[in-house]
Amino acid sequence: MIKTKTTSPVGKSVPRIDAREKAAGEAKFVFDMKLPGMLIGKMLRSPHAHARIISIDTSKAEKLPGVKAVITAEDTPKIKFGSNEYFFPYTVDQLPLESDKARYIGDEIAAVAAVDEETAEKALSLIDVKYEVLPAVFDPVSAMKPGAPQIQGAMNNIGVMLPMQFGDADKALKESDYVREDIFHLQSAAHCALEPHVSLGQYEVSTDRITLWTSTQAPFKVREAMAKTLKMDAADIRVIKLNVGGGFGGKLEMFPMDFSACLLSKKSGGFPVKFTCTRQEEFSFTRRKHPMTYKLRSGVKRDGTLMAVTGEVIADGGAYCSYGPTVIAAAILRIFMVYKIVNFRVIGFRVYTNNPICGAIRGFGGVQSGFAVESHMDMLARGIGMDPVEFRLKNATDPNMETVNKLVISSNGLKDCIRRAAEACGWKDKFGKAKSAGDMARGIGIGVAADVMGSKMYKAHESAGSIIKVEEDGSVYLFTGAADTGQGSDTAMAQIAAQELGVAYERIRIKAADTEITPFDTGSFASRVTFISGNATKNAANDAKQQILNIVARELKLDAGALDMRDEQVVKAADGAFVMSFDQAVGLCYSFNYGHLIIGRGNYNPKTTPVDFRTGYGNISGSYGFEAQVAEVEVNKKTGDVKILKMYDVHDIGYPINPDSVHGQIEGSIVMGIGYTLYEDLRFSEGRVVNPSFSKYRIPRSVGIPPIESIFVETKDPQGPFGAKGMGEASLLPTAAAIANAIHDAIGVRITDLPITPQKVLEALKEKKAV
Amino acid sequence: MKKVNIEIDSKVQELEVRDSELLIETLRDRLGLMGTKYSCLEGDCGVCTVLIGGRNVLSCLILSADCDGEKITTIEGLAKNGEPHQLQKSFIEKGAIQCGFCTPGMILAAHSLLDKDPDPEDEEIARALDGNLCRCTGYVKIIDAVRDASQKINRSTKS
Ligand code: FES
Ligand code: FES
Numbered sequence: 056m057i058k059t060k061t062t063s064p065v066g067k068s069v070p071r072i073d074a075r076e077k078a079a080g081e082a083k084f085v086f087d088m089k090l091p092g093m094l095i096g097k098m099l100r101s102p103h104a105h106a107r108i109i110s111i112d113t114s115k116a117e118k119l120p121g122v123k124a125v126i127t128a129e130d131t132p133k134i135k136f137g138s139n140e141y142f143f144p145y146t147v148d149q150l151p152l153e154s155d156k157a158r159y160i161g162d163e164i165a166a167v168a169a170v171d172e173e174t175a176e177k178a179l180s181l182i183d184v185k186y187e188v189l190p191a192v193f194d195p196v197s198a199m200k201p202g203a204p205q206i207q208g209a210m211n212n213i214g215v216m217l218p219m220q221f222g223d224a225d226k227a228l229k230e231s232d233y234v235r236e237d238i239f240h241l242q243s244a245a246h247c248a249l250e251p252h253v254s255l256g257q258y259e260v261s262t263d264r265i266t267l268w269t270s271t272q273a274p275f276k277v278r279e280a281m282a283k284t285l286k287m288d289a290a291d292i293r294v295i296k297l298n299v300g301g302g303f304g305g306k307l308e309m310f311p312m313d314f315s316a317c318l319l320s321k322k323s324g325g326f327p328v329k330f331t332c333t334r335q336e337e338f339s340f341t342r343r344k345h346p347m348t349y350k351l352r353s354g355v356k357r358d359g360t361l362m363a364v365t366g367e368v369i370a371d372g373g374a375y376c377s378y379g380p381t382v383i384a385a386a387i388l389r390i391f392m393v394y395k396i397v398n399f400r401v402i403g404f405r406v407y408t409n410n411p412i413c414g415a416i417r418g419f420g421g422v423q424s425g426f427a428v429e430s431h432m433d434m435l436a437r438g439i440g441m442d443p444v445e446f447r448l449k450n451a452t453d454p455n456m457e458t459v460n461k462l463v464i465s466s467n468g469l470k471d472c473i474r475r476a477a478e479a480c481g482w483k484d485k486f487g488k489a490k491s492a493g494d495m496a497r498g499i500g501i502g503v504a505a506d507v508m509g510s511k512m513y514k515a516h517e518s519a520g521s522i523i524k525v526e527e528d529g530s531v532y533l534f535t536g537a538a539d540t541g542q543g544s545d546t547a548m549a550q551i552a553a554q555e556l557g558v559a560y561e562r563i564r565i566k567a568a569d570t571e572i573t574p575f576d577t578g579s580f581a582s583r584v585t586f587i588s589g590n591a592t593k594n595a596a597n598d599a600k601q602q603i604l605n606i607v608a609r610e611l612k613l614d615a616g617a618l619d620m621r622d623e624q625v626v627k628a629a630d631g632a633f634v635m636s637f638d639q640a641v642g643l644c645y646s647f648n649y650g651h652l653i654i655g656r657g658n659y660n661p662k663t664t665p666v667d668f669r670t671g672y673g674n675i676s677g678s679y680g681f682e683a684q685v686a687e688v689e690v691n692k693k694t695g696d697v698k699i700l701k702m703y704d705v706h707d708i709g710y711p712i713n714p715d716s717v718h719g720q721i722e723g724s725i726v727m728g729i730g731y732t733l734y735e736d737l738r739f740s741e742g743r744v745v746n747p748s749f750s751k752y753r754i755p756r757s758v759g760i761p762p763i764e765s766i767f768v769e770t771k772d773p774q775g776p777f778g779a780k781g782m783g784e785a786s787l788l789p790t791a792a793a794i795a796n797a798i799h800d801a802i803g804v805r806i807t808d809l810p811i812t813p814q815k816v817l818e819a820l821k822e823k824k825a826v
Numbered sequence: 827m828k829k830v831n832i833e834i835d836s837k838v839q840e841l842e843v844r845d846s847e848l849l850i851e852t853l854r855d856r857l858g859l860m861g862t863k864y865s866c867l868e869g870d871c872g873v874c875t876v877l878i879g880g881r882n883v884l885s886c887l888i889l890s891a892d893c894d895g896e897k898i899t900t901i902e903g904l905a906k907n908g909e910p911h912q913l914q915k916s917f918i919e920k921g922a923i924q925c926g927f928c929t930p931g932m933i934l935a936a937h938s939l940l941d942k943d944p945d946p947e948d949e950e951i952a953r954a955l956d957g958n959l960c961r962c963t964g965y966v967k968i969i970d971a972v973r974d975a976s977q978k979i980n981r982s983t984k985s
Contacts, residue, residue, distance in 0.1 A: 077929050078933065
């Protein structure tokens with residue numbers, strides 16, 4: 056029963072559509088699912104970083120009472136999968152279960168399904184794998200050297216090489232008044248979604264079909280990879296997402312456990328099989344952030360004009376490619392969204408090593424480049440004695456421009472963001488006036504960033520679809536393929552549908568992300584959902600609305616174009632005069648005379664041009680979002696501790712569909728960014744994660760969270776649904792640089808190596824004194 | 827095996843539990859109370875928080891065999907007569923719930939705090955929730971929600 060009615064919900068902070076059930080503990084995650092006869096699945100993983108697989112003997116495990124199925128590569132069609140198959144087909148390099156070689160500690164070799172966890176674990180210990188251990192390599196620079204162990208057969212272990220060149224960088228450097236070169240190191244990090252990866256697969260013997268429930272950000276992508284690797288028709292595979300306990304880029308692909316859950320179910324004769332990652336598996340064997348080294352050499356004119364950016368990016372990719380190509384591309388190409396650069400030459404290498412696999416994580420390489428580029432820009436500005444805010448304003452991109460690599464930027468509030476951030480924090484009074492009191496020094500720093508809203512990664516198109524059905528009783532159901540993983544997209548979709556249809560938000564019931572029921576959607580990544588799925592939903596609602604208005608117009612002998620729907624009423628478009636209630640209008644559609652079922656359809660494919668990754672030209676996104684962020688810090692010169700006093704975030708989000716939700720995304724991003732800047736560090740020894748637990752890998756906790764002032768710049772994007780742009784990643788990108796720049800302002804030292812630990816601060820201070 | 831009587835969400839359960847059975851297993855696997863989640867099983871995340879006699883404890887670190895005679899509240903037992911607890915309402919209204927996986931434990935940890943200190947300062951709220959991880963929200967709206975709930979509870983008890 057609907058108790059409250061929120062009409063015209065777009066722009067209002069309505070409570071999340073799923074908040075009640077989540078607060079009550081009733082919301083179901085795949086993590087909570089249990090089916091009759093369900094078996095527990097477990098993965099046998101390579102204990103070696105690099106080894107040839109000589110033989111696998113599963114006979115003892117199979118005989119263990121309680122074991123229902125064991126699979127190895129021999130049970131599979133041995134078809135490889137990858138995540139960037141459309142643009143980078145050569146990076147499709149991983150088998151669901153490896154057959155010849157293990158390439159990292161954790162590589163999936165075999166899987167078992169048993170009646171309980173204990174039996175499954177025991178079965179794993181009974182599988183006898185003979186390995187020939189091979190020499191391994193753990194850092195990308197060594198891996199690129201001649202004679203290094205060859206991991207995938209790629210030349211010099213370079214999985215992806217992206218050279219991007221525009222204009223004449225050498226000439227521009229020569230014409231520059233000031234040139235500097237800086238090197239930045241960025242560490243690996245873990246997603247730490249609190250719901251682990253979970254997959255529950257069920258094979259139906261009579262129909263030869265599979266249903267997979269999985270905690271994923273991209274159910275349609277998983278289905279596609281499953282169909283390919285299992286050599287089945289996609290029509291025979293149904294992938295269902297329930298509530299997802301966080302993703303952050305870590306749940307964007309099919310995982311061997313998805314594949315194995317289904318194949319084990321088949322081999323067991325149709326018993327459902329469930330895999331749940333332990334926290335240690337999450338840290339060690341899923342995906343992680345690419346550690347990167349940036350070498351940047353750039354030049355500026357005395358007046359602050361950015362003349363050229365050149366450099367090299369080297370990323371440790373681990374044993375397989377995953378989303379590596381897009382990560383590298385995003386790490387390089389994002390700079391054009393924020394700075395007007397004409398002369399550019401940067402080459403990116405993503406290198407195979409025998410470390411665990413790196414993949415997508417919130418920001419797709421943008422966090423790494425955010426730190427490197429935004430620190431470097433600050434250093435350039437200081438080098439010519441220019442205020443970093445002025446420097447950024449001078450070089451920032453404008454609305455309605457095409458960049459040198461052919462990004463088409465329409466609405467662009469970047470300069471506004473920078474100005475308003477500077478105003479909000481009192482930049483003029485604070486910057487360069489570092490206040491010291493005893494051992495404590497305060498400073499302020501800025502960084503800027505941009506968001507894409509979508510990026511074609513695994514298909515030629517990036518369409519999303521939506522269906523809206525309005526039932527006879529006036530209930531409204533929205534079917535969307537968009538995958539809410541906690542960011543609130545179901546709520547945003549419901550708000551958009553209600554607004555366009557002119558009904559109360561509370562009327563909308565949403566069915567999302569089930570490949571058999573809902574329209575296609577590529578998934579939750581690249582901050583695309585509000586923009587792309589939101590447009591699809593708006594179109595579907597508009598279609599339903601037109602159907603209703605047509606019938607009302609026929610009945611009243613009016614022109615349908617003269618009518619509109621808002622606030623649960625059909626009204627005259629011209630003056631808003633009441634015509635009939637929504638319920639009456641729906642009743643009319645379903646009446647004796649019309650008998651019209653209202654089913655609205657909508658889809659949306661953003662206007663982009665494919666990026667040619669050999670040249671770097673192309674327009675990756677239908678629109679772009681922008682932001683500026685300021686950090687105020689206090690550094691303890693005696694202990695090296697950095698305390699964040701306050702963060703300011705000014706964000707061009709087009710228009711906020713749900714302001715509280717948008718602030719919530721920004722706050723979550725910034726806090727994640729603070730963690731990465733100051734302490735998050737996934738560490739390795741010979742390919743093994745040495746801190747795979749929340750006690751050893753620290754993520755931000757509630758104590759010490761600084762105040763965050765989040766401000767919107769509303770540019771009302773012409774393409775966005777109700778002017779909205781996508782968001783959710785950009786606020787994480789400039790955080791590290793804003794903090795590092797603030798530390799420099801406070802104590803005059805520059806940290807170029809994340810995380811910024813107290814020890815690094817002290818060392819830098821010592822070095823400065825020595826000079 | 828041990829016979830225990832545990833009151834869980836106002837219902838007394840007579841159970842025979844394994845010596846090594848964790849409370850989280852009893853709740854989820856034996857009783858189907860899936861509202862209580864877990865995320866590490868190592869005492870590091872707070873996701874599995876429940877209340878025992880009003881105090882927040884980690885159900886992944888407690889043996890059910892040691893809970894004989896205890897009164898346990900899980901997230902599913904917090905609403906009274908279908909009316910959500912004020913903390914639940916405030917979490918909903920203040921946007922403190924994103925993915926919701928940390929929410930049950932977070933709300934119960936906050937409940938335990940408000941029991942001891944009905945009018946906590948923000949720092950005290952943060953300190954009380956420090957054992958409960960959340961990867962989505964950055965804690966800002968969670969602290970807002972707890973403050974809001976405490977104010978509303980205080981107002982309603984005064985009036
Ligand atoms: S599951 Fe109990 S503390 Fe993490
Ligand atoms: S809301 Fe997702 S972990 Fe807290």
